[in-house]
Amino acid sequence: MAEGRTTSGGVASGTLLRGSFPAFVCLQGTLYAAYGIESPFLPSFFGERGLTPGEIGLVLAAGTLARLVAGPVAGHVADRYDATRLVLGIAAAAAGVISFGYLAGTGFWTLLAVSMVHATAIAALAPLADALTLRAAEREGSFSYGWVRGAGSAAFVAGTLAAGQLVGAMGLASVIVASGIMFLAMAAASVGVPAVPARREASVSGLTGMRTLLAQPLFRRLLSVAALVIGSHALNDGFAVILWREAGIGPGTISLLWSASVASEVVVFVLVGPWLLSRLSPVQAALLAASLGILRWTVMATTTAVPVLAVSQLTHGLTFALLHLANMHLITETVPPQLAATAQTLYGTFGLGVASAVLTGTAGLLYGWLGAGAFWVMAALCCLALPLAPGLRPGAE
Structure with missing residues (x-):
């Protein structure tokens, strides 16, 4: 059987493609594309929905506070029940569904509520994706975490560029739809990545x-x-x-x-x-x-x-x-x-x-x-x- 071509890191490209590398590129790519689409234009969307600059700042700050609380909680749940991939998939699906709630929101309190719930859902997406990627890279030895994370950075740029085109053609609401679709795509991609093998160590409670x-x-x-x-x-x-x-x-x-x-x-x-x-x-x-x-x-x-x-x-x-x-x-x-x-x-x-x-x-x-x-x-x-x-x-x- 012919051997695959080797990458710059000395890994056969055939081995790379047969492993979980493509699945993790898809996972991190959809995540950072969603971020790239949403983050630059979300404040402008809030302004279009009638929020003042001060109210926009409060909504964004409240979302940050929600992420600071929700992230460690999600990580603890993932470790406590040995369910990192499951928690990631549920959170990504929730982020996608909740994104569409922005479209129905008008006024400060409604958008504040949607923003905090959405921030809670996305809080642990990157850390849990990193946890899965790191363990798979260590276990398989056929790819580097940096390769996957670099693909995520490139996807963020692509998402931002695409968002600019969407806003110009269809308005600010289009980026909310597009980012929601990408979060849902991430949830689907999470099914394709390997779960962390069941461990023998006891879980840590509380x-x-x-x-x-x-x-x-x-x-x-x-x-x-x-x-x-x-x-x-x-x-x-x-x-x-x-x-x-x-x-x-x-x-x-x-x-x-x-x-x-x-x-x-x-x-x-x-x-x-x-x-x-x-x-x-x-x-x-x-x-x-x-x-x-x-x-x-x-x-x-x-x-x-x-x-x-x-x-x-x-x-x-x-x-x-x-x-x-x-x-x-x-x-x-x-x-x-x-x-x-x-x-x-x-x-x-x-x-x-x-x-x-x-x-x-x-x-x-x-x-x-x-x-x-x-x-x-x-x-x-x-x-x-x-x-x-x-x-x-x-x-x-």
């Missing part, structure tokens, strides 16, 4: 699993470093485009700058990140991400020269994707299987969600007060991560 993880110095440091370095991207996500427009940079150039950062993210997830992590320890990866974060935000604080910005944007894959990959490896290596889903949802909630929510909420105040100088604050956050990074190794105090 809040014991969360307390066990949060009591571990390594896990707490992981959350802290992620919150500082990945959280520091919040100001960039919200105000980089505003800063560049105020500096006279045209929309075409801005699109290229933004695309460069997304492209670097995909390249690191799929190619560079797995290669680097085979040569760097999690400590070294975190130090590299934090150091480049300091450099990146220093550039943003001091110049709007397009060539310099272009180089700076290309570091996004290392300031975000590399650290995220390193954290996924650490969680896989150090967290017991019976707490995998709980660990992922705690990481998504406290390592990413809380920091991003707080920093996004204060970004406007910082930018209004300091302008481009607000990026010095983001650089300072990355500086704070440097002394914490050496603790990202098993056995470190």
Whole structure:
């Protein structure tokens, strides 16, 4: 029998296609396509339905709070009953169905209620999908988690581009329909991915699993470093485009700058990140991400020269994707299987969600007060991560 062609990672392409890799690409692709379609235009949809800017902010903030509570609960349920895939499928189906509730909503209280229920449903989708992907990649050995996550990032971009076309052709309601369909497609895709094999270890009841993880110095440091370095991207996500427009940079150039950062993210997830992590320890990866974060935000604080910005944007894959990959490896290596889903949802909630929510909420105040100088604050956050990074190794105090 002829052997399959080999991928860049040395895995036969035939083996790759026969494994669960295509199923996980479909799972993560539909998830991030749904996010890419919905997230940029949801605030505008609320405005079209009569909400004031202040009410839109309250609705979005309430959704964030709902996710912060619902995520760890869903992770605990998935671990408690050894049912990660089932919980994921139910949550994705619920997210799809609830999405259509926005279409019937008018007025602040109705849309607030729909938003909170929808946020509850989507809270654990990414963490649970990551938990399944990581375990399958480790078990099968034929693909890397980064390959799947990179496909998700590409799907997010494709979804955002498609949403822009939909809004132009059919209005804002079309993106609600499209994102709902993609969440339902994710629910269907969840059936095709393998469940985590039944474990022999006893499940952890109550809040014991969360307390066990949060009591571990390594896990707490992981959350802290992620919150500082990945959280520091919040100001960039919200105000980089505003800063560049105020500096006279045209929309075409801005699109290229933004695309460069997304492209670097995909390249690191799929190619560079797995290669680097085979040569760097999690400590070294975190130090590299934090150091480049300091450099990146220093550039943003001091110049709007397009060539310099272009180089700076290309570091996004290392300031975000590399650290995220390193954290996924650490969680896989150090967290017991019976707490995998709980660990992922705690990481998504406290390592990413809380920091991003707080920093996004204060970004406007910082930018209004300091302008481009607000990026010095983001650089300072990355500086704070440097002394914490050496603790990202098993056995470190």
